[in-house]
Amino acid sequence: MNPKILITGAKGFFGTRFINRYKAEFDILGLGSDQLDITDNDAVIKAFAKFKPDYVIHAAAIAATDFCNQHPDLAYKVNVQGAINVANACKQYGSKLVFISTEQVFNGNPEAGPYSETDQPIPDTVYGQNKLEAEQKLLTILDEVWILRFTWLFGLPERHTSINPNVIWNALQALINGQVMKERSNEFRGLTYVHELIEQFPRIFTIPYGIYHTGAHNSASRFEIAQHILTELGQQARLSEILEVNDAPRTRDVRLNTNKLAQHGLQFTESKNAISQCLKEFHFR
Ligand SMILES: NC(=O)c1ccc[n+]([C@@H]2O[C@H](COP(=O)([O-])OP(=O)(O)OC[C@H]3O[C@@H](n4cnc5c(N)ncnc54)[C@H](OP(=O)(O)O)[C@@H]3O)[C@@H](O)[C@H]2O)c1
Known part of the structure; x- marks a missing residue:
């Protein structure tokens, strides 16, 4: 059973x-x-x-x-x-x-x-x-x-699922709505x-x-991640128009060390590559 x-x-x-x-x-x-x-x-x-x-x-x-x-x-x-x-x-x-x-x-x-x-x-x-x-x-x-x-x-909308704000979906929405993305170069998250x-x-x-x-290891800042997503979406030539740095006074780094899980054989694709994989699965690249 x-x-x-x-x-x-x-x-x-x-x-x-x-x-x-x-x-x-x-x-x-x-x-x-x-x-x-x-x-x-x-x-x-x-x-x-x-x-x-x-x-x-x-x-x-x-x-x-x-x-x-x-x-x-x-x-x-x-x-x-x-x-x-x-x-x-x-x-x-x-x-x-x-x-x-x-x-x-x-x-x-x-x-x-x-x-x-x-x-x-x-x-x-x-x-x-x-x-x-x-x-x-x-x-x-x-x-x-x-x-x-x-x-x-992060993930993208799918049939019969719910969607929350996340890096890829936020970038796509900004592109659809013609908004400039303002991202921190001094924030780091997995x-x-x-x-x-x-x-x-x-x-x-x-x-x-x-x-x-x-979760995943990520060496890139939120700004670098946004650059990566927009580049993967074919927007490289427009990056300076559609993406700006918007730093907070204090660096925020809430990344997690996932070695303990890795010792049990559970490992994750580094964030940038995982983003590329997600975009590929949804046929954006
Ligand atoms: N998504 C992330 O990036 C992330 C990161 C770290 C941790 N988490 C944790 O992972 C879990 C799942 O996250 P998620 O992204 O799937 O969140 P989510 O989309 O907000 O889903 C959470 C669900 O909890 C339900 N809920 C709220 N109050 C409830 C109540 N009183 N009784 C029963 N259900 C209730 C909500 O239902 P209603 O909408 O009907 O109220 C909602 O569908 C959460 O514990 C979250 O804290 C998520």
Whole structure:
């Protein structure tokens, strides 16, 4: 019998693509917020009691940083209390949990990345604080939990999936709308192709439990990445017209050191090459 996977946040950017990829291989129950509100503990328990998942991928969250800063109570309820409800249900029903966290736990660290799992995160946004607190609480509830701190994901719109702002989609939208892109040459983040990440999941279920920095290495700044995308889209001759540097006073480097995951055989294509791969798969080059 196929393993049973319950995925929360099933109608989101990650969840829709995960379900499309694995619906024939696993017995998947994907629940959007309209089907399961993770802040409703009774509803969470009922969903587990009925489905009895082997694995749970907890992808539901309020992930918009500004929205979380503006609505800290709601953000806490969903991002921390909701995660606790899911972890308690995992404990009760013997399900193994994948909790999706974020590089944003390091947003307030004064030293630059790449950060490893042993570095102490200092989040300076509500979203980052919520994710770090959820990580810590989950580790006290469950032993069988993988905490994956994702870098920023990218991908393109597809049928029956949801789309979020990301480097490639932002660049395409700017081109379509005739907008000049303003990008930082002093910001550094890992950028991971969502499909490459999703492909790794069967293997993720086999590694030891714990915290893992998850995603691609990226040596390029946000500005250099925008240059790369626009060049790949055939816009090289117009770069000076459509792309400007717009630096912030302070360098931001929230890159993750992913050596721990690599030691378990999980490696990602470096961001620039992964972007080229994505554009190729969607026939932009
Ligand atoms: N995408 C990235 O670059 C990235 C990077 C690092 C970490 N992550 C993490 O990865 C996970 C998936 O991200 P994503 O990009 O797929 O985010 P997303 O597109 O925003 O999806 C998250 C989903 O969570 C659902 N949700 C919100 N409140 C809920 C509630 N009370 N009960 C049940 N579901 C609720 C939302 O449903 P509604 O829209 O119906 O409210 C939404 O569909 C999140 O935990 C996020 O923090 C993402």
